[in-house]
Amino acid sequence: MADEKKHKATRSGKLLVPALAALMGFLVGALVILITGKNPLLMFNAMIQGVTGINVAKGSFNARYIGEFVLQAMPIILTGLSVGFAFRTGLFNIGAEGQLMLGSLGATAVALLVKAPPVVHIPLVLMGGMLAGGLWGAVPGLLKARFNVHEVVVTIMLNYVALHVNNWAILNVFGSADRVKTAVFPASAMLKDPWLQNLSGGSRLNWGFVPVILAIVAYWFIIEKTTFGYGLRAVGFNKDAAKYAGLKVNRNVMLSMLLAGAFAGLAGAIITSGTFGFGRALSAAEGYGFDGIAVALVGATQAPGILLAGLLFGMLKAAGPLMQSQGIPKEIGGIIQASIVLFVAMKYGIERIGLWLRAKKSGSQQSVADSAVGEEAGV
Amino acid sequence: MGDIVEMLDITKDFPGIRANDRVSVRVRKGSIHALLGENGAGKSTLMSILFGLYQPDSGRILVRGREVNISDPNVANALGIGMVHQHFKLVHNFTVTENIILGLEPRRGLVLDTAKAAARVAELSKLYGLDVDPNAKIEDISVSMQQRVEILKMLYRNAEILIFDEPTAVLTPQEIHELMAIMRRLTAEGKTILLITHKLKEIKAVADTCTVLRRGKLVGTVPVADASEAGLAQMMVGREVNFSVSKTKAQAGAVKLSIRDLCVRNAKGLLGVKHLSLDVRAGEIVGLCGIDGNGQSELIQAITGLVPVESGTILVGDRDISKLPVKARLDAGLGHIPEDRHRFGLVLDFRLDENMVFHRFQSRPFSRYGILNPVEISRYADRLISEFDVRSGEGVATPARSMSGGNQQKAIVAREIDRSPAVFVIAQPTRGLDVGAIEYIHQRIVEERDKGKAILLCSLELDEIMDVSDRIAVIYGGEIVGVVNADETEENELGLLMSGSLRKAE
Known part of the structure; x- marks a missing residue:
C-alpha cells in the first residue's frame, strides 16, 4: 500500500520537485540581494533580459542577449546528457569535463588536418569531437568493466590528464604561435556563421544548436526506444537481474561510458568550432562538466528535463554580466544554481511541501501523512 | 484482563x-x-x-x-x-x-x-x-x-x-x-x-x-x-483451500537435465558443491531439499550461469551448458525462477510489461533492428496478465515495485512458463506468499511437469518439497546424500538426511 503511494508521489514529483526547487532557488537569490541592500527586481529584470533580450525596466530590446543565452545553454545541455546517460546505467560520470576537452582536441585535429567542403567538413569535425570524447569516456568504462575500478575516481583523475594532454597537443602538435591557441580553422570547419551573428545582434550564436537538438532527440530515442537503451536501464536499475537475464553487463557499462563521452565530446567540438574557431590551450577546467552534473540532476536524467535544466542554468550564466552592470554581483547566479541543486537533492522534503500545499488547497491534510509514510515504509 | x-x-x-x-x-x-x-x-x-x-x-x-x-x-x-x-x-x-x-x-x-x-x-x-x-x-x-x-x-x-x-x-x-x-x-x-x-x-x-x-x-x-x-x-x-497438491503419478521420460561430478566454489572460495551428480527426467519434479547454506544456492547459480563452474558437466538435453554464457543457456532450453525475485527476478523500477519481455526484448516481434516495439510488448504482457491472473493497479504500465509479492511472483512464473523451456530450475517459488498464491503456483508447476518438462525444485519449506516433488534429492555439505521417492518417505527420514546423520545411495 505504502509502495503504491510512494510511486504516485515520485511520479508527480518528477515535475514538481525541480519546478519548486527552481522557484525556491530564485527566492534564496532574491533574499541574498535584499540582504546586501539591492533591489531583487533588478535581478529578475536581468534574467528576463538575458532570455528574451527585452529590458522591461527601460523598454528596450537587444537580440544579442538571446544569442548569448542559447550559446551558454548549449554545452551544459550536452554535458548534462553525458552525465545523465551514464547515470541511467548506474554510473556516475564526473569526467564530462575531460571528455569535453578531448572532444575539443579531436575537433581541432579534424578541422586543421582535413580538407573538405563545409557539408562534409563540419560533420567530420563534430564526429571527431564525439569520437575523441567517447574514447576518453570509454577508458573508465573499460577499467570498471574489466577490473571493477570505480568510475568516479578514474573520471576525476582523467579530467586532469585531459587538461594537460589538450595543452600539450595544442602547443606541440598543432603549433601555437602565441602559446595560447592554434591557427584559426578554415571556414569549411566552422559552425560560426556571420549571418547568425548578425541576426542575433552580434552575439556569438552559431549553428551548434542544431547538433544539440539532434543530441537531445538521440538521447531520448536511445534510452527509451531501443533495445540497447532497455539493456542500459536494466543494468542501471538492477545489475543482478540484468546478469540473470543474460545481458552483457560489462559491455553495457563500457558502451554507456563511450556514449556519455561522445555527448561531452560533442560539446567540446561545438565550443571549439562554434564559439572560438580555433583550438585553445586552457589554464584550468572551465566547469562545463560540473554544470553537467547539476543539469542532469535537476533534469532528472530525462531528455526533456535536461533540456529545460540546461536552459535554466544557461539563463543564469547569461544573466550574470547583466546583473553585474546593475550593480548586483554575478556570483548571485552561482548561489541560485547551487540552491536549486541543493533543493533538488532535498527531494523528499520538497515533495512533502508540495503535497501539503495541494492538500491545503483541497482542504484535506490526509495526503501529507500518507506521503510521509510512503518514504518510510517504501522498500 | x-x-x-x-x-x-x-x-x-x-x-x-x-x-x-x-x-x-x-x-x-x-x-x-x-x-x-x-x-x-x-x-x-x-x-x-x-x-x-x-x-x-x-x-x-x-x-x-x-x-x-x-x-x-x-x-x-x-x-x-x-x-x-x-x-x-x-x-x-x-x-x-x-x-x-x-x-x-x-x-x-x-x-x-x-x-x-x-x-x-x-x-x-x-x-x-x-x-x-x-x-x-x-x-x-x-x-x-x-x-x-x-x-x-x-x-x-x-x-x-x-x-x-x-x-x-x-x-x-x-x-x-x-x-x-x-x-x-x-x-x-x-x-x-x-x-x-x-x-x-x-x-x-x-x-x-x-x-x-x-x-x-x-x-x-x-x-x-x-x-x-x-x-x-x-x-x-473465502473458499475452501486445497492444501495437498493434486497431481497424478509422474510419467517420467528421458533424462533432460544431467549434472555430473559438479564442483562449484562458493563466495568464500571453498567448494560449496562437491562432485555432485543428479538427473532430472522429462515429466518429473525433483525436489532439492536441505538446510539453508548446504550448497543449494551455489548449485542453482551454477546451473543458470550466474557463477562459474569449477569442474564437471551440466547437460541440458545432450548439450553441455556448463561453460556457456547465461543467454546461451536460456536459449538452450533452460528456464529459471530465481530464489530472490527482487534481486534476480525483476527490475523493480521497470514497468510490468518491460519485465515480462526481460529475456526476449531483443527478438522479434518485441523489437526490430534494435528498436523496441511498445505495442507488441504491451500486447504480449496483456496476454500473460490475463492468462496467469497477475493483478496490478495499472495493468501493463504498473511499476513492478508497486505490486504485491504474490503478483510479482506470478509475473515471473508467467514469463518463464511462457518461454516454454524444456528444463525448469525453480528456487523458493512461494517464499513470502499467501496460501492462495502458493496453491496457484504449485498447480502451475505440476501442469508444466505434465507437459513433459523436467523440473528441479529447490525449497527450504519441507512441506512444499514433500507435496510437490516426485523424487526428493537431499543435499548436505554440497553433496547429494540421498534420493528418495516422495511417496515413500516421511519427514523424519528427510530430517536425518538433511542433518547429515543418514546417507542413502540412489
Whole structure:
C-alpha cells in the first residue's frame, strides 16, 4: 500500500520537485540581494533580459542577449546528457569535463588536418569531437568493466590528464604561435556563421544548436526506444537481474561510458568550432562538466528535463554580466544554481511541501501523512 | 484482563482502493493476537494506523481504555507501542547497542555513555532470553539476531504493545521455533503481541486469538484453540483451500537435465558443491531439499550461469551448458525462477510489461533492428496478465515495485512458463506468499511437469518439497546424500538426511 503511494508521489514529483526547487532557488537569490541592500527586481529584470533580450525596466530590446543565452545553454545541455546517460546505467560520470576537452582536441585535429567542403567538413569535425570524447569516456568504462575500478575516481583523475594532454597537443602538435591557441580553422570547419551573428545582434550564436537538438532527440530515442537503451536501464536499475537475464553487463557499462563521452565530446567540438574557431590551450577546467552534473540532476536524467535544466542554468550564466552592470554581483547566479541543486537533492522534503500545499488547497491534510509514510515504509 | 488496544470501525481509503473498511479489533492485554489475511487484505495498513504511520479516515482507537489520536510513530512510542518491520531498520556498521540507543542516546555530560546502555541491553536480552551480544556489529550477526535487535529496540523504549510484521518470512524453521519461544516469554512478562502473518501453522502454534481480514473487511475474530487450519484458511481466502497438491503419478521420460561430478566454489572460495551428480527426467519434479547454506544456492547459480563452474558437466538435453554464457543457456532450453525475485527476478523500477519481455526484448516481434516495439510488448504482457491472473493497479504500465509479492511472483512464473523451456530450475517459488498464491503456483508447476518438462525444485519449506516433488534429492555439505521417492518417505527420514546423520545411495 505504502509502495503504491510512494510511486504516485515520485511520479508527480518528477515535475514538481525541480519546478519548486527552481522557484525556491530564485527566492534564496532574491533574499541574498535584499540582504546586501539591492533591489531583487533588478535581478529578475536581468534574467528576463538575458532570455528574451527585452529590458522591461527601460523598454528596450537587444537580440544579442538571446544569442548569448542559447550559446551558454548549449554545452551544459550536452554535458548534462553525458552525465545523465551514464547515470541511467548506474554510473556516475564526473569526467564530462575531460571528455569535453578531448572532444575539443579531436575537433581541432579534424578541422586543421582535413580538407573538405563545409557539408562534409563540419560533420567530420563534430564526429571527431564525439569520437575523441567517447574514447576518453570509454577508458573508465573499460577499467570498471574489466577490473571493477570505480568510475568516479578514474573520471576525476582523467579530467586532469585531459587538461594537460589538450595543452600539450595544442602547443606541440598543432603549433601555437602565441602559446595560447592554434591557427584559426578554415571556414569549411566552422559552425560560426556571420549571418547568425548578425541576426542575433552580434552575439556569438552559431549553428551548434542544431547538433544539440539532434543530441537531445538521440538521447531520448536511445534510452527509451531501443533495445540497447532497455539493456542500459536494466543494468542501471538492477545489475543482478540484468546478469540473470543474460545481458552483457560489462559491455553495457563500457558502451554507456563511450556514449556519455561522445555527448561531452560533442560539446567540446561545438565550443571549439562554434564559439572560438580555433583550438585553445586552457589554464584550468572551465566547469562545463560540473554544470553537467547539476543539469542532469535537476533534469532528472530525462531528455526533456535536461533540456529545460540546461536552459535554466544557461539563463543564469547569461544573466550574470547583466546583473553585474546593475550593480548586483554575478556570483548571485552561482548561489541560485547551487540552491536549486541543493533543493533538488532535498527531494523528499520538497515533495512533502508540495503535497501539503495541494492538500491545503483541497482542504484535506490526509495526503501529507500518507506521503510521509510512503518514504518510510517504501522498500 | 481487559483490552489494551481497541480499534473501532477503522476505515482507510487509498486512491482507488479501500484498504480497511470499518474494521474493529480488540486486543486483550498479555495475549498474542494474530492478524491473518492474504497479501493486500489490509492487515499491514491496520497496524500502520496503530503505529501512527497512517491516519484513519474514520474510526476510533482506544489504548488502555483511553481514546487516542496517534498522529505519528513518536506518539505510538509514547503510548508504549513498538513495531518490528518486515525489513529491518538497522545501521549495519553500528553495534547492537548503538543501534538500539539511536535517537535516545544516554549521555554523561557531553559524552555518549554507551557502556551504561550496553549493560541495560544485556540485562533486557537476558530477561527475555534473546541471547544478543550488545557489542556485536550488525553486519556480523545473522538475520534472526538482527530481528532480535529490533525486538530489543522496542523493549529498550519500554514498549508494552509489540507489533510484528511477518516476522518469520526471513527465518529458518529452527529460528522460527526460537522466535515463538521468545514471543511466549514476552507475553509471560506482561507484553501484548500483535502478529501480522499469513502462515496458519504459526498462528496455531503461538497465537491466542486470530482476527481474519479479507479485501479490507473484517471476516471475524476467533479463539485459536477452537479454529482449525483449514477453517482459518477458508476464512482468509473465502473458499475452501486445497492444501495437498493434486497431481497424478509422474510419467517420467528421458533424462533432460544431467549434472555430473559438479564442483562449484562458493563466495568464500571453498567448494560449496562437491562432485555432485543428479538427473532430472522429462515429466518429473525433483525436489532439492536441505538446510539453508548446504550448497543449494551455489548449485542453482551454477546451473543458470550466474557463477562459474569449477569442474564437471551440466547437460541440458545432450548439450553441455556448463561453460556457456547465461543467454546461451536460456536459449538452450533452460528456464529459471530465481530464489530472490527482487534481486534476480525483476527490475523493480521497470514497468510490468518491460519485465515480462526481460529475456526476449531483443527478438522479434518485441523489437526490430534494435528498436523496441511498445505495442507488441504491451500486447504480449496483456496476454500473460490475463492468462496467469497477475493483478496490478495499472495493468501493463504498473511499476513492478508497486505490486504485491504474490503478483510479482506470478509475473515471473508467467514469463518463464511462457518461454516454454524444456528444463525448469525453480528456487523458493512461494517464499513470502499467501496460501492462495502458493496453491496457484504449485498447480502451475505440476501442469508444466505434465507437459513433459523436467523440473528441479529447490525449497527450504519441507512441506512444499514433500507435496510437490516426485523424487526428493537431499543435499548436505554440497553433496547429494540421498534420493528418495516422495511417496515413500516421511519427514523424519528427510530430517536425518538433511542433518547429515543418514546417507542413502540412489
